Amino acid sequence: MSTPQLNDRSFGRITGLMHEAVGLSFTRSKKALVSARLTNRVQQLGLTGFEDYADLLEGADDGGEFQMAVDLLTTNETYFFREPAHFALLQAELQRTRPQKLAVWSAASSFGDEAYSTAMLLADLQAQGTLGADWSILGTDISERVLQSAVQGIYPAERLREVSPQRLKRYCLRGEAESEGFVQVRESLRERVRFGQLNLCAPIDNLGPFDVIFLRNVLIYFDPPTKSAVVDRVLSQLRPGGLLFLGTAEGRVPCSTPLTVLAPSAYRKGNER
Structure with missing residues (x-):
């Protein structure tokens, strides 16, 4: 053919x-x-x-x-703790504020690498007494196939190359025999993350509010008007003062929601009047 x-x-x-x-x-x-x-x-x-x-x-x-x-x-290439400066900023923010409750949204979660990376960080902070036990993570994507994979939490070991040996031991199981070369996120951590299908270009009702939103490496697929609409739509689910992370290669996207720049592609939502 x-x-x-x-x-x-x-x-x-x-x-x-x-x-x-x-x-x-x-x-x-x-x-x-x-x-x-x-x-x-x-x-x-x-x-x-x-x-x-x-x-x-x-x-x-x-x-x-x-x-x-x-x-x-x-479908993009993705891996754990991609763009590590964002996770470092989030850790510093939580160590400063020491919240008892926290809701995080991975708005373009793909295979779940970002959501589980965040879960590892939050679990560590909880164990240190920096973060209360009432934290949750939602991962959404338009692709049902990648979400089904995310729920299983099984990855080629190469995708976890940025995960420290200590975290690998705490939060992952290494495959053996026919599963050699693969890693599965432990059930205790997978239980803290839920996944669901969502189209960012459609209305979003009563999904939040969230304290932190990751909207990384998805805006590249949209034209400028759609990018702006998506960012404002997503920001409607972020609490005033909450953190927004975009992909560092995507730059700032014009939107009508007030934002304060914290670092490259990291923002704080302005307080509502």
Whole structure:
């Protein structure tokens, strides 16, 4: 079977649907990326080309293929304690304020690396008496597939390369035999994190309020107006004075919610009048 070629018409149909349905934005410069991410899928389905794939995505009964396309187009490399300066800032903030309750939202949680990294940090602070026992973490993502993986909490050991040996011992189990090379987050920590599917481009009602929100490495998929709308929508769930972390490569996103810069891509929500 010859390799299907993504022409401009098919690219426009597929990316237009992605933007309309879930806010994903792919400029012409991303055409090669879209082709690379979807070509194998078109071949697996036995379709003649991308026009047929666009027909499938637009159909009333796509058999779950639209969700599959979203998964393929948005899955990022991720690992534990990515962008460590954010975790250091969060630790310093909690050591300063010593809260008894804390609610954290990992708003683009992908496979759960970020949520479980945060859980390790909070569990350590609780053990030190810096943080009360009433803390919780919510991880959300648009991809059902990555969320199912996150609940299991099983990762290639390489993904935990930034986790200290002490934390690995406290919070993880190393695989043996056929599971060698993999690590599972201990159940005691997995119980502190819950996951759910959520579209950041749709209305968000009564999800918070949260004290800390991570919204990292997802805004790259949105055009400027959608980015601003998503940030304001997410910030509506953050308490006044709460912390927001964006991806350091994404820069500050214009939004109508007052923010104070604490560090690169780290902000405090302004107090409401």
